[in-house]
Amino acid sequence: MLTPRFDISQDQNNLKIVIKAPCARVSDTELYIEDTEFKFYSKPYYLRLNLPGKVVENGREKATYDAETGTFTVLVPKECPGEHFEGLDLLTKLLAPKGMRSASGAGVEVLGTGTDDAEEEEEEEIDWQVEQVPWWENQTQSEMQPGMKYGFANRRSGVFSKLQEELQDVVDVREPDRLTHAECHEARMAAELEQFDPDHYLADLYEDDAIQELLRYQPPWVQELYKLKTCSKVSGSDSSTNQPEEEVLVFSEEEKEQLLRLPKREYLLDGKTLPVVCFSLVDILFAYAYNYRTTEGEDNVESSWTICKLSATLSWLESFSSLHESVLSSCRRSLSFPLYRSWDLTMAVLQDTKDIIAAGRRRVLRCLLHIHRLLSADENKYILNDLYITDYCVWVQAAGDKVFSSMAQALSDIHLSKADMKLELEELEHAARLVQEEEDTQVIDTMANLSLQESEAQDRCETTGLEAPVAEMVQISLTSKVDNSTEKVSSSKEILDQENLSSQTEDDSDDTDTSSESDSSSETDSDVDEEVTKGDKASAQRPQVLATSETPPDKELKSDHGCGTVDASSSCKNGKEDKDQEHLWLEVPDVNNRYRIVEEERCSDTTDRSLLFSQETSSKKQLITELQKT
Incomplete structure (x- = not known):
């Protein structure tokens, strides 16, 4: 049929x-x-x-x-x-056969059938804050069967020993059928501590652009919870119907198909087993909420891995002894294994978990059905559906609303700190802040040094009357080219001495021919200027400020520049105003690689990198005429 x-x-x-x-x-x-x-x-x-x-x-x-x-x-x-x-809308529950309405034995009862409000009121109140001691820890070692029990309500054992080859990559715990729960717990804590990467955590702490985007995302259960609270206020706090929940949370056709394929079962849970089931449910829902937020509702090929890795129930077959331990395990694993490892993101996912449970069993059921689809498509992890998710999907439909409201209230009272993680998060962040402050101090010192150098350069500019870049170029030229300037001075002296000797010889030999003497002197002066100019052109191949030595044409001669006037006589040695005393003429390149000769309140541009003045250029008029020729 x-x-x-x-x-x-x-x-x-x-x-x-x-x-x-x-x-x-x-x-x-x-x-x-x-x-x-x-x-x-x-x-x-x-x-x-x-x-x-x-x-x-x-x-x-x-x-x-x-x-x-x-x-x-x-x-x-x-x-x-x-x-x-x-x-x-809970189709699996409707298909289940009509079950017993009373307990079949001492200490065993059918919980959460949801068919009789009077029975729900008689359900045992769960104290979520008191640590529950699992039943297997109360038993002696001789009473325990080899290996631990796992699966929904710890009803399964021996599964992995029978399918060891096929189930190698399903869980992280090795040989679970030979370990006790205490041994498994210790191995899990050690693995989490070993997997934690401080560099990864600090990187997500300071480079958090992607994480901030995830924190701004709003999953669908936020809006659903808001609508449910609004409907509850409108209908009244004493309303006993759940009609608003059915209207807000409507199952899709795919989800209805899943509900029809679920087995028709009824679970008998005693007072000690029910808390263990709820603790593992919180652990699974946290992993689901992390995957949903980090993918923004768009599953990827790593979704099933993420859910199983973050849930200690699915990866280590863990059974928790308290709600606080369950939440603590989920938060620790979210800081050790997935792509995004941020404390703020972990707290946001924890709030998502609280909202899912507060939204009621229909929202919880939809999340479980989503997990069921993801694991069914995985090559190996489908077996976890048989161990956990399928049974949870069936049980949630029959569980009373009081279970979820009580669980939501207990979760709202749990507040974790970074110290609770036992991963030294506060120490890491403190060390990172110290390093950051040290780097900031170094940057500030460097900027202060640069500012001081600029200030000193500006002061030099104001003292010399030159712009800062020009002053720096002058300083470089005077420092690096002093030898070259000295050679040029010596060369100029030799040429002038030879010229004077030649002129005296010509005066002694022929006193009557004054015109010839004048022509010879002019020719000699022209040759001297040519030689000096050629020498300067040969040294002009280097694009830098040149300094040439000449006899000052006038003791009151000054150089005028755009940024001020410089007294040329100030460069004379010991401040003497002797015409034979030499000083440096500055040739400063402009932005077009032209050179400006600054003298006698006039500027002359020349592409020639050297411009020398003859010794006889002593009057202002001759100097101006020679500047105009260039």
């Missing part, structure tokens, strides 16, 4: 059951309505529903069939019109 796909909705007076049976034999269709049971049979389909409220067959029932879509639509009257049937 095949179980057809179906969907249920309700109004004030009726239930509307839509059954998709395209291959049904319509002529042989049978319907059965009595008390809380509804049965549909049309070969080869069979559907039996255990309804949360009573229905009645009173002549107002109605059934139609659409041949094009192969769909049956059945209207079933409620026994009490106006009654709200809770949990009609």
Whole structure:
């Protein structure tokens, strides 16, 4: 027999059951309505529903069939019109057989069936803050079976020893069927500490652009929780119906298909096992919330790995003894294994976990169904569905709302600090701040030195009357080219001495021919200027400030520049105003590699890197004329 796909909705007076049976034999269709049971049979389909409220067959029932879509639509009257049937979207729960309504033995009871409010009120109140001692720790070693138990409610054992080769990469713990829970716990803590990378943590702390983007993301359960709180305020705090939750959280067709494929089971959990189940559920939901936020709802190929790695339940088959231990483990692992390892991100994911549980069992169920799909598509980790997720999907539908409200309240009272992680986070951040402050101090000192150098250069500029760049170039020239200037001075002296000797010889030999003497002297002066100019041109191949030595043409001669006037006579040795005393003439290149000769309140531009004045250029008029020629 095949179980057809179906969907249920309700109004004030009726239930509307839509059954998709395209291959049904319509002529042989049978319907059965009595008390809380509804049965549909049309070969080869069979559907039996255990309804949360009573229905009645009173002549107002109605059934139609659409041949094009192969769909049956059945209207079933409620026994009490106006009654709200809770949990009609929890299809797996509706398909479960009608179970026992009382405990079958001492200390064992059916919890969270959700079918009787009086029974929910009688459920044992769970003290989430008191550390629970797992049942296996109360037993002696002789009473314990070899290896630890794992899976939903610790009901499984020996699975990994039978499928060791196939399940090598499913969990991190090695040979779980030979270890105790205490040994597994110690191995897990050591692995987390070894995996923690301080450099990775500090990198995400200071280079947090991507993390800040993730922190701004709002997952869907934030809006859902807001709507639920709004609806609760509108309907009143004493409202006993969950109709707003059903309207806000609507399962998709894919999720309904999953619910139909889930097994029909009922779980008997005692008072010690129920907290262990809840602790592991928080651990699994934290891992799911981390993956959802870091991928912004878009799963990737690493999603199943991320969920299993962050959940100690799925990766180490851990069973927690308290809610605080469960939350602490999730936060530690979020700082040791995944791509983003940030304390702020961990706290945001913890808040997401609280919001998911506060939103109720439908939101929790949707998250579990999502995990179930991710693990089913993984090559190896599908076995974790059989051990944990499938059972959680079935159990959540039957668990009472009081379990989740109590769990949400307990989570809201948990506050963790960085010291609780036992990863020396505060010490790392303090050391990083010291290093950062030291680097900032070095940068400030460097900038201060540069500022001081610039200030000194500016002072030199104001003292010499030159612009700062010009003053620096003058300083470089005077320092590095002093030898070259000395050679040029010596060369000029030799040429002038030879010229004077030649002139005296010509005066003694021929006193009558004055015009010839004047021509010879002019020719000699011209040759001297040519030689000196050639010498300067030969040394002008280097693009730098040149300094040449000449006899000052006038003791009061000054150089005028755009940034001030410089007294040329100040460069004379010992401040003497002797015409034979030499001083340095500065030739400063401008931005176009032209050279400016600054003298006698006039500037002359020349592409020639050297301009020398003859000894006879002593008057202002001759100097100006020679400057104009250039």
